[in-house]
Amino acid sequence: xxxxxxxxxxxxxxxxxxxxxxxxxxxxxxxxxxxxxxxxxxxxxxxxxxxxxxxxxxxxxxxxxxxxxxxxxxxxxxxxxxxxxxxxxxxxxxxxxxxxx
DNA sequence: TCGAATGACAGCG
DNA sequence: CGCTGTCATTCGA
Numbered sequence: 001x002x003x004x005x006x007x008x009x010x011x012x013x014x015x016x017x018x019x020x021x022x023x024x025x026x027x028x029x030x031x032x033x034x035x036x037x038x039x040x041x042x043x044x045x046x047x048x049x050x051x052x053x054x055x056x057x058x059x060x061x062x063x064x065x066x067x068x069x070x071x072x073x074x075x076x077x078x079x080x081x082x083x084x085x086x087x088x089x090x091x092x093x094x095x096x097x098x099x100x101x
Numbered sequence: 102t103c104g105a106a107t108g109a110c111a112g113c114g
Numbered sequence: 115c116g117c118t119g120t121c122a123t124t125c126g127a
Binding site for chain 1: 106107108109111
């Protein structure tokens with residue numbers, strides 16, 4: 001097991017998100033066995049892997065989109081492109097949240 | 102509604 | 115080289 005940093009682990013997990021599904025910061029942080037929810041956002045924010053990591057699939061626990069380096073508008077577009085319907089800048093977690101630990 | 106907590110990175114001295 | 119502030123959040127009182 002290589003010693004990956006928090007960010008690295010974060011990216012790996014994000015890449016595991018299937019198409020048409022989304023994930024929350026909380027979900028990721030818990031999977032990483034940590035409580036640094038912000039660290040997840042931080043790792044993605046600084047994102048050096050924005051091109052290989054679907055950060056647009058990561059949203060708040062409230063179903064809010066949260067944010068996106070390239071712009072929240074872009075995020076919405078990408079999500080809709082996957083078949084995810086967005087209402088009032090929010091996502092139906094009940095329908096799209098990824099449950100596959 | 103507000104503050105604390107948690108992890109990595111950038112900037113400053 | 116070491117410390118502080120920041121970041122797209124979340125939980126508890």
